[in-house]
Amino acid sequence: MRAILIRVGADGTPDGGKWNAPVHCSSGRFVYIPIIEDTVAFHPGCERRFDEVADPLMGFLAEHREPTFHWRRRMDAKRGQPMHLDPDYEHLTYGDNGAKRGNTLRDFKPDDLIVFYSGLKAIPSADDLVYALVGVYVIEEIVKSAPLVEASRRGENAHTRKATMHPTDIVVRARPGVSGRCERCIPIGAKREGDKSNYYLLPDVETAWGGFIKADGSRWKSPCLNRSATPPLLGDPAGFLKWWKSQNVALVRRNFTA
Numbered sequence: 522m523r524a525i526l527i528r529v530g531a532d533g534t535p536d537g538g539k540w541n542a543p544v545h546c547s548s549g550r551f552v553y554i555p556i557i558e559d560t561v562a563f564h565p566g567c568e569r570r571f572d573e574v575a576d577p578l579m580g581f582l583a584e585h586r587e588p589t590f591h592w593r594r595r596m597d598a599k600r601g602q603p604m605h606l607d608p609d610y611e612h613l614t615y616g617d618n619g620a621k622r623g624n625t626l627r628d629f630k631p632d633d634l635i636v637f638y639s640g641l642k643a644i645p646s647a648d649d650l651v652y653a654l655v656g657v658y659v660i661e662e663i664v665k666s667a668p669l670v671e672a673s674r675r676g677e678n679a680h681t682r683k684a685t686m687h688p689t690d691i692v693v694r695a696r697p698g699v700s701g702r703c704e705r706c707i708p709i710g711a712k713r714e715g716d717k718s719n720y721y722l723l724p725d726v727e728t729a730w731g732g733f734i735k736a737d738g739s740r741w742k743s744p745c746l747n748r749s750a751t752p753p754l755l756g757d758p759a760g761f762l763k764w765w766k767s768q769n770v771a772l773v774r775r776n777f778t779a
Contacts, residue, residue, distance in 0.1 A: 524634035524758035525625060526733070527615075528746075529608060529655070530554055532640045540595050543578075544641035544651050545585050549705030551641055551655065552581050553610070553777050558603035560683050564675050567682035569606045571599035577777035587644045607679035608637060610656060610702035610776050616667065616680030619689030625736050625754070626663065627691055633660045634758060635693065638709060640720070640747060652710030652720045652746045656702045657765065657772060658695035665691050701772030704779040710746040720746045729764035731757025 531542050531554040544551035554574055575596050582589050608615040615635060617626055626635075637656035643649070664670055667680045667690035675681040680690045695701075710720040722730070722744035733741035733753035741753055755761050773779055 522633055522758045523629060524636055524755040524761055525629070525752050526636045526638060526755060527752045528639065529556075529637045530639040531556060533650075541640055541642040541650060543581065543587070543592070543644050544653065544706055545581075546643050546645075546647070546651065549653075549707070550581070550779055551639075551653070551706050552578050553639075553655065553702060554578070555604040555606045555679075557599075558605040558679065560685070561603065562684035563603070563682050564672075564684055567676045569604055569679075569682065571596070571602050571604045574604070574777055575600065581778055582644070585644055605679045606776065608656060608658070609678055611774055612677035613658070613695040613697060613700050613774065614678040615658060615693045615695070616678045617691055617693075618680075618687060619691075625752075626693065627665055629660055629663060629693075631660055631662065631696075634658065634755075634761070635660065635695070636755070636761070638746070639706070641706065649712060650720065651706070651708055653706035653708045654703060655706050658693065658700045660693055661696040662694050663691055664694070667692055697774075699772070701774050702776065702779070704771040704773050707768050707770060718747075722746065726764070729757075730755045730761045 531540055533539060533541050542552045542554040578592060578596060579589060582592055635658040636654060638653060639655045640650045640652050643651050666688045667686040668688055670681045670692055678692050680692060709726045710722055713721055727744050733744050734756045
């Protein structure tokens with residue numbers, strides 16, 4: 522069994538829309554805000570726009586009595602724009618290109634794991650982000666070339682919604698019942714003394730997961746979470762599963778809010 526840790530959602534970068542999705546620290550509930558889509562041509566009926574996120578986001582903020590001006594201004598700037606809804610927790614899919622992580626995932630098998638995490642903005646407002654686990658997939662199958670996805674299922678993933686699908690893109694389909702979006706997120710990272718910029722795995726999490734390793738089997742020297750260009754493999758997938766079960770967090774097949 523193998524397990525990979527992949528960062529998803531709005532994360533403060535230009536592709537992420539220069540903002541971070543909110544999380545209520547006391548309850549662990551959060552909003553999933555996808556990144557910006559880089560294409561404008563889609564298969565008929567497959568386009569997904571940021572307008573879908575607006576009501577769930579505003580409802581979440583109102584429920585937690587969070588001032589909405591900051592969020593509404595950013596949301597209004599995104600209205601009408603296509604979003605890259607990936608992973609799509611409703612359909613239990615995740616797509617990736619043929620770059621480093623796509624190549625790594627291409628070799629994954631059924632029962633291997635994808636662990637999703639995000640850098641979230643705490644409400645009530647706090648300076649530091651909350652780096653947290655937000656979803657878990659147990660792989661059921663991998664379509665190793667996006668154009669092979671049947672037309673009736675193109676709307677299930679961001680990589681097959683596009684009118685032009687790249688043959689090196691893959692689409693992961695996860696197993697229902699044991700895969701989905703976390704009903705509440707689980708904090709897994711924090712800053713370390715002497716480093717004001719980076720976030721690292723919490724020591725107990727690092728121990729339970731067996732740290733990070735590269736695709737060639739070598740160990741990452743530092744389990745940094747906000748330098749995520751090359752997603753790491755978990756050193757001890759079985760240890761992760763034991764840790765995950767101990768968290769007692771429900772998984773849901775909904776995208777934006779639990």
